[in-house]
Amino acid sequence: MANVIVYTSNTCPYCVSAKDYLTEKGIDYTEKNVQTDKDARKELMAMGHMGVPVLVIDDEEIVGFDKEKIDELLEK
Numbered sequence: 001m002a003n004v005i006v007y008t009s010n011t012c013p014y015c016v017s018a019k020d021y022l023t024e025k026g027i028d029y030t031e032k033n034v035q036t037d038k039d040a041r042k043e044l045m046a047m048g049h050m051g052v053p054v055l056v057i058d059d060e061e062i063v064g065f066d067k068e069k070i071d072e073l074l075e076k
Contacts, residue, residue, distance in 0.1 A: 002074055004029035007054040010036070014065040021067060022057040027074065033040045 004022065008015035020024050022029050032040035034052060044054060047061065055062040057073040 002058050002076075003056075004074075005032060005056040006030070007032050007034055007049070007052050009034055010053050012052050018053045018055060018065045018070075021065070021070065025074070031039060032039075051070070 004027055006015070006018055006020055006022070008019070010033065019029070019031065032043070034041040034044050044050075044052070047054070049061075049063060051063070053065055055070065057070070058076070060073050062069050062073070
């Protein structure tokens with residue numbers, strides 16, 4: 001099973017879509033909310049990203065909610 005981390009914020013509709021999609025597929029994930037978790041915000045910025053959602057699947061980063069890319073990485 002893939003290791004999945006989803007960086008989110010409270011006001012991001014694409015974050016909700018990404019989390020719902022993973023849940024529908026039965027994929028466990030760790031959510032890191034950059035609005036409420038300073039460490040998560042620092043991690044995201046250290047990766048060079050300022051917006052969410054950012055999904056990290058087994059060390060591969062996906063910026064935004066990209067179903068095709070998510071499926072591709074989960075099938076590896």
